[in-house]
Amino acid sequence: MDGESDPYAVARTILLDKLTGQPRTRAELAGLLAEREIPDDVADEVLDRFTDVGLIDDAAFANAWVESRHRGRGLGKRALAQELRRRGVDDQLARDALDELDPEQEEETARALVRRKLKSMRSLDRQVAMRRLLGMLARKGYPGGLAMTIVKEELSASHEELPLLDPSGIEPD
Numbered sequence: 026m027d028g029e030s031d032p033y034a035v036a037r038t039i040l041l042d043k044l045t046g047q048p049r050t051r052a053e054l055a056g057l058l059a060e061r062e063i064p065d066d067v068a069d070e071v072l073d074r075f076t077d078v079g080l081i082d083d084a085a086f087a088n089a090w091v092e093s094r095h096r097g098r099g100l101g102k103r104a105l106a107q108e109l110r111r112r113g114v115d116d117q118l119a120r121d122a123l124d125e126l127d128p129e130q131e132e133e134t135a136r137a138l139v140r141r142k143l144k145s146m147r148s149l150d151r152q153v154a155m156r157r158l159l160g161m162l163a164r165k166g167y168p169g170g171l172a173m174t175i176v177k178e179e180l181s182a183s184h185e186e187l188p189l190l191d192p193s194g195i196e197p198d
Contacts, residue, residue, distance in 0.1 A: 036063045036071040040080070048086050051076065052113020087114045087122035095126060099138045102126060104166025132175065135167050139179045155180060 036058055043049055043057060051072055058068040075081045087109055094100045094108065102123050109119040139158050146154045155176055162172035 032063055032067045033071060035061070036067055039063070040071060040075055044075075044080055048089065049081070050083050050086055050113045051081050054081065056113075083114050084118050084121065086112075087118050088125060090114075091122045091126055095131070095134060099134050099165055101131060101135065101162070101166035101168070103168070104164075107166070131167075132171065135162055135165075135171065135175050136179060138162065138165065139175055140183070143179060143183050151180060 039058060039061055040054055043054060054075075055068060055072060058072070059065075063071075072081065090109060090112070091105050094105055100108070105126075106119055106123060109122070110116070114122075138161065142158060142161060143154070146157070149157070158176045158179075159169075159172050162176070163169070167175075
C-alpha cells in the first residue's frame with residue numbers, strides 16, 4: 026500500500042502541513058480533513074493522536090490567540106470570544122482564556138485606542154467624536170459601560186490638548 030492510498034498517512038501529512046504554518050484548532054483541522062474526504066473514523070483517530078502528543082492543544086491556542094489579538098489589534102473580550110467561537114474553540118476553553126485577560130489591561134488597551142483615535146478628531150464636534158469613539162470600541166468588543174466611561178474621561182482629559190468643537194460649532198473656552 027503506497028502513502029497516497031493510506032488514509033492515515035494522508036491525514037497525518039495534511040495535519041503536519043497545516044500545523045507547520047501556524048497553530049490551528051482541532052475543529053479547523055477536522056474541517057480540513059473532511060474537505061479532503063478523509064473518513065471520519067480515520068480523522069478522529071489521527072486528531073486524537075495529535076492531541077495526545079501535544080501538537081493540537083485548543084487551550085494553548087485560545088490563550089495565545091487572546092494574548093496576541095488583544096495586544097496586536099486591541100480587541101476586547103466580546104470580540105475575542107466571537108473569534109474563538111468561529112475558530113471552533115470550546116466555550117469553556119474560550120472562557121478560561123478570556124479570564125486570563127486582566128481587566129486593568131483591557132481598560133488600558135481601550136484607553137490607548139481612544140487616545141490614538143482622538144489625534145485625528147481635532148475638527149469634529151464633541152458629540153460626533155464621542156459617537157465615533159464609542160462605535161470603534163463597540164466594534165472591538167468592549168462593553169458599553171466601560172467604553173462610555175473611557176470615552177468621557179479621555180475627551181475631558183484631552184480638552185486642552187485637542188480642542189473639540191462644542192455642538193454650536195465653536196471651540197470651547
